[in-house]
Amino acid sequence: MKAPTDSPKPPTMPPMSSHRTRAILALILTMVLWGSAAVFMRTLALSLTPENSLAVRYVLLSVINVAGLLWLGTWRIPRADWPRFLVAGVIGMAGYNWFVNLGFELVPAGVGTLVTMVEPLMIAILAAMGLAANYLQVARLYVFENLSRLASQFGKIAMAWTGVMASLIALAYFTQTSVAFSRAFALGWFALGFGGLILVRLLLLIQIDRWRQQGRLAANVAVIGAGEMGRAFLKHLADVRTQEYRIVGVFDDRRDRLPETIEGHAVAGTVDDLIAYCRRNPIDEIVVALPWQASADLQDLIKKLKVVPVDVKLCPDYIGTYLPARGFHAIAGIPMLSVLERPLSGWSLVLKALEDRILAAILLVLLSPLLLAVAAAVRLDSPGPALFRQRRYGFANNEIVDYMFRTMYHHRAGEPSVPQATKDDPRVTRVGRFLRRSSLDEFPQLLNVLKGDMSLVGPRPHAVAHNEQYAKVIDDYLARHRVKPGMTGWAQVNGLRGETDTPEKMRRRVQFDLYYIDNWSLLFDLKILALTPIAILGKENAY
Numbered sequence: 001m002k003a004p005t006d007s008p009k010p011p012t013m014p015p016m017s018s019h020r021t022r023a024i025l026a027l028i029l030t031m032v033l034w035g036s037a038a039v040f041m042r043t044l045a046l047s048l049t050p051e052n053s054l055a056v057r058y059v060l061l062s063v064i065n066v067a068g069l070l071w072l073g074t075w076r077i078p079r080a081d082w083p084r085f086l087v088a089g090v091i092g093m094a095g096y097n098w099f100v101n102l103g104f105e106l107v108p109a110g111v112g113t114l115v116t117m118v119e120p121l122m123i124a125i126l127a128a129m130g131l132a133a134n135y136l137q138v139a140r141l142y143v144f145e146n147l148s149r150l151a152s153q154f155g156k157i158a159m160a161w162t163g164v165m166a167s168l169i170a171l172a173y174f175t176q177t178s179v180a181f182s183r184a185f186a187l188g189w190f191a192l193g194f195g196g197l198i199l200v201r202l203l204l205l206i207q208i209d210r211w212r213q214q215g216r217l218a219a220n221v222a223v224i225g226a227g228e229m230g231r232a233f234l235k236h237l238a239d240v241r242t243q244e245y246r247i248v249g250v251f252d253d254r255r256d257r258l259p260e261t262i263e264g265h266a267v268a269g270t271v272d273d274l275i276a277y278c279r280r281n282p283i284d285e286i287v288v289a290l291p292w293q294a295s296a297d298l299q300d301l302i303k304k305l306k307v308v309p310v311d312v313k314l315c316p317d318y319i320g321t322y323l324p325a326r327g328f329h330a331i332a333g334i335p336m337l338s339v340l341e342r343p344l345s346g347w348s349l350v351l352k353a354l355e356d357r358i359l360a361a362i363l364l365v366l367l368s369p370l371l372l373a374v375a376a377a378v379r380l381d382s383p384g385p386a387l388f389r390q391r392r393y394g395f396a397n398n399e400i401v402d403y404m405f406r407t408m409y410h411h412r413a414g415e416p417s418v419p420q421a422t423k424d425d426p427r428v429t430r431v432g433r434f435l436r437r438s439s440l441d442e443f444p445q446l447l448n449v450l451k452g453d454m455s456l457v458g459p460r461p462h463a464v465a466h467n468e469q470y471a472k473v474i475d476d477y478l479a480r481h482r483v484k485p486g487m488t489g490w491a492q493v494n495g496l497r498g499e500t501d502t503p504e505k506m507r508r509r510v511q512f513d514l515y516y517i518d519n520w521s522l523l524f525d526l527k528i529l530a531l532t533p534i535a536i537l538g539k540e541n542a543y
Contacts, residue, residue: 124168124181128193131167135160148212150205154198155523161194218246220282222274224301225289225315226252226262233289233315234263248283249274271304278308289315343483343517351522356456359529360449367443374405374440381431384410387444392461395484400453402461403444407432439536445487457525458486459513473503480513483520490516490524493531 139156140146146153165186172178211217223230230250237245249268252258258267268277277283286305290298292314305312316337328335344352364371375386387403394400408427428436435441448454454461459480462470471477491497491512496505516524 123177124172127171128164128168131164132160132193135163147201147204148208150202153201155521155527157197157201158194159523161190161197164193165190212243215243215246218243219284220248221245221285221287222248222277222283223250223265223287223289224252224271224274226250226254226258226267227290229291229315229317230289231262233287234265238263245285248281249277271301275304275308278310283308283310285311285313287313287315292317343520348520352455352520352525353452355522355525356449359456360446364446364450367446370440371443374435374443377431378406378429378435382409382429391464392485393464393467393481394453394461395481397478397481399464400448400461400485402454403447405432405435405441405444407435407441442487449487453484455484455486457488457490457516457528458483459489459516460492460509461485470503470506474507474510476514477506477510479517480510483517488528488532488535489513490528493528493535495535497535 136142136157139160141153141156141160146156169178169186172181208217223233225233230252234247234250237247247265250262250265251269251271251274252267253270260267268274274286278286286308288298288301290301292298298314302312327338329338330336378386384406386406388406388408390402390404391399392402407429408425409429432441445454449456467477489512491509494512496509496512516528
């Protein structure tokens, strides 16, 4: 059965052969070509006398411009777009030429024969291009989903570009060409390169948002299955109102027994019609929304769809039921959907442990005079020990002994009900009031970090009585204990510190804690540590 003539033809994004795509490719290639030509001219000019150098460079510049115009003509680009490529060529040529000239001005005199014969800067540029492409790929910075999130790209770009510079420094050291580059030039290159990467990503993000609003980046999706699963899938897409997908039609071999439309989308034909449709129209994904119980039918269908170069995805049976998807992992060859994973495992666990132990040891050494002074002030202010020990829940709901400076009168600090401290609480001493406002009372927890009971960053631990109280009224409260508790956390730097006198306040804190657990990274930890002093200075509800 042929696809009906009134089947919807999607408004597609311009194909790779369109003028727009050619224009973008030509723009990039123009800048690279003419920029490289500038490097070549600079190299050639070094071998000429000063009188002939300028003339030769102007002649070559004219030749390259003429050749560039002829080359652009082969791309069949509308004449209206030519001025932008001329500007791009000038920018590329000027940028490369300035970069090379800057490098030669900073190259010290009297370097070895190898440096005088081969321009080390050109080698460095080529090496940096190759290294940057690989490091950015490893950091998944070319994944389309990451291009639309500038905040998450920032840290990855910093790490990738730092890796590029470290590799270049190592390469220069082992090839004995490091004398060809001054420290000022290396630092300037690092700063300009990092700024350029951020600027390009920012401009790309703006353009991606513009294209997304225009609907030009929407993936063309065909749905196989006009039954209840297909209806539920289409209804879900309509409910979330996403602009990332465009349904081009619904296909089902039971075409004659189905209505004309499903959730506003036309039933366009059978699976064979879909295969023919894929050969004439751009399709990005095929979603198979059929019951998984009919495994033989699914296998036959998948085998039939192998002839089309399209991503095929199976829609799960549990549409409408939220299950966190962490990807599929095979057990004995059977694909399993992972819904929960350990937040920290493998090298992430090792990295987190090293971060905690090293930083905690450094902080203890640096802050030891301050800690001794605080301990003396606590002892002089009121009778009792300087340290207060309290049982709290730690990793995997195991009890730990938490160390803090004592901030309450000794005979009141150990009350069995453990009520939370309130404003103008009579149990709090004069020194204790200051320690609580400045969070200095929590610094002995560095000992807990060294022992391995706590981490520098993580969900804040609560007293046993509070833990048991809130676990009964807040969903997922105990999920906080999937990682070690921390001295500071994502909730605390977002203003959720101090008294939690209502379940809603604690619920908000738990939401931030769970977000941290699901999105942990070393950079995330460092960001929280950097924001903690600002949060301490600005907090008002710690008493």
